[in-house]
Structures are given as C-alpha cells and as structure tokens.
C-alpha cells in the first residue's frame with residue numbers, strides 16, 4: 149500500500165477483486181473473470197461486456213484517477229494495457245480496439261472512484277460504441293470461454309517479458 153491509498157470502499161467491485169486489498173474475499177465466479185495479476189494491478193473480464201473480449205485493467209488500490217497513481221501503478225497499468233491489446237489482437241483479430249478511461253458519472257463511469265481502463269475489441273459493422281453503452285449489446289461469447297482463450301496469452305506475454313529482462317540483466321553482469 150502506498151501513502152496515497154484511497155478510502156476504503158466495501159461496496160467497490162474492483163476493491164473486492166483486488167489481491168492487494170484486505171477486502172479480497174474468495175469468490176470462484178469472480179476469480180474466473182481474472183485474466184492476470186501483477187504486483188499492483190490486475191486484468192479482469194467485464195461481467196457485462198459491450199463486445200466479445202471486453203476487459204479491464206485495474207489498479208489494486210481504490211485510486212479515483214490517473215493523478216493519484218504512483219509511478220509503479222502507472223507503469224504496470226500501461227504494461228497490462230499493452231499486453232491486453234496484444235492478447236485481444238491474437239485471440240480475436242478485431243478490426244479495431246477502443247481503449248479508454250471514463251472518469252466520473254457524466255463520462256460514463258459505471259464504477260465511480262476506482263480507475264479502470266476499458267479495452268473493447270471492435271469489428272467493422274458492429275454496433276456503434278455509444279449505442280452499446282446505452283445497453284444495446286451484441287450477444288457475447290461465454291465469459292468462461294473468453295477467459296480460457298485470453299488467460300494463457302497473458303501468461304505467455306508476462307513470461308516473455310521476464311525472460312527478456314533476465315537476459316538484459318545477464319548481459320550487464
């Protein structure tokens with residue numbers, strides 16, 4: 149926990165799913181949605197996807213915005229966002245991807261005060277993004293199926309990165 153820790157929020161679904169939180173309670177249904185866990189953040193499928201593969205990158209901490217993120221959190225959030233782009237591209241071959249953060253209710257945030265980065269794969273001719281935000285959703289693939297496709301890709305990307313870092317360290321020695 150950093151000094152800039154946000155206020156405890158027992159009702160926050162992102163705090164509940166965070167491994168960095170003492171509020172983490174065992175929940176197999178929720179853990180089924182988690183695709184990757186880092187040191188200070190994690191990746192989770194959206195329970196109410198706008199499109200197949202809709203996932204979110206979330207800091208463990210109840211941080212309301214980018215301004216309150218630590219350097220570590222900024223780095224890992226972007227690292228996971230990059231991996232998510234790569235994983236979605238590999239698993240779904242979408243024509244495009246929406247990557248975005250909604251801060252505050254007027255901006256469309258579903259969960260207030262706990263920052264999360266949405267990644268939504270897009271295909272030519274799929275429903276307009278704003279329309280899908282208005283509850284008209286395309287039929288999603290089964291979430292367990294999405295998780296089974298994406299989780300191994302996240303694992304591989306993390307391992308590849310670790311191998312590359314180890315090689316760099318070895319070069320310096």
Ligand SMILES: [Zn+2]
Pocket residue numbers: 157160161162163164209210211261262
């Ligand atoms: Zn929270």
